[in-house]
Amino acid sequence: MDTKQKKRPAAAPARRKATAAKAAPQRRRKTGAATNPDRAERQRRTTMRRKTKKQNPPAKRRVVRLPQEEIPEIIYTAPKPLTRGRFALSLVSVAAVAAAVFLTMSLFFRVETIAVAGAEKYTPWMIRQAAGVEPGDALLSIGEARVASRIRMNLPYVDEIKVGVRLPGTVEIQITELQVTYSIEDENGAWWLISADGRAVEQVTLDKALGYTRVEGLAIRTPQPGDQVQAMPGQIIDPDEGTAESQDQADADEQLDALISIMTALEHNRIIGEIALIDVTDVTAIRMEYPQLLTVSLGNAERMDYKIAYLAAAVEELADSQSGELDLSLEYSEDAVFVPAR
Secondary structure: OHHHHHHHHHHHHHHHHHHHHHHHHHHHHHHHHHHOHHHHHHHHHHHHHHHHHHHOOOOOOOOOOOOOOOOOOOOOOOOOOOOHHHHHHHHHHHHHHHHHHHHHHHHHOEOOEEEEEOOOOOOHHHHHHHHOOOOOOEHHHOOHHHHHHHHHHHOOOEEEEEEEEEOOOEEEEEEEEOOOOEEEEEOOOOEEEEOOOOEEEEEEOHHHHOOOEEEEOOEEOOOOOOOEOOEEOOEEEEOOOOEEEEOOHHHHHHHHHHHHHHHHHHHHOOOOOOOOEEEOOOOOOEEEEOOOOEEEEEEOOOOHHHHHHHHHHHHHHOOOOOOEEEEOOOOOOOOOEEEEOO
């Protein structure tokens, strides 16, 4: 009995060990929380947020629109008007600059060489003398139109002139001469060579005039070399009655116009120097003569370009020695009619 009573108290320490074993994890958890303050702080904040959400539910969202910015109105400001004073000042400034540049270049660039090309009847020395340009002249002060006018005034055989300047000191003059093939008598009985456009070129003797295409039925007023010829009214003779009457200036001008149209058409079709005579006594019955006794009737001055072009084609088909009359008046048909001489 005494022995059993003494053994029972021995079981008590085992229960204390089990209780201590259960409490150990809790102490470890508490000890871990205490040793990690950042983790504890995060847990605290999370807990506080949850409580705040439950107490303050989120309010409905409201869209707030910002007021539109006002676009400023574009105001056009007109430029200041160009007054007379401002315009004059600008003009004077530009002129002063141009004058300074011109004077500066004139001092440095002088004529050293005068080159002439294309002249056959005139020598280069004659061209240079007529141009009035001398070595030492200011290169930029040479007026091309003025030089061309001087040459044409003094040298009537010159047709086209091109004047150029090449730095540092060369003046270039290109000449194209006239092909003069017509002769006509003036009011005083003197003979003149004229160009196809009716410009008087040179006064010649009758013997020399016969070597060119002579114009009959029209006289001109006495010209100066280089002048445009003017028709001189003559006498109209009536072959039936044998009487003569003075011609009107308008009729003489009509004859001259017909003559120039014929000469121009001949030049365009390269029939140069082949015609011996052009007779414009009657502008409704104009005729021409070839040296081989071939007479060409042109009728009036209408469609002259077509008639001369037809003439060039027809003459090529005729034999050189064939004589007769070629009717190109085109009065009754569009075909040329050739009537051989008997």
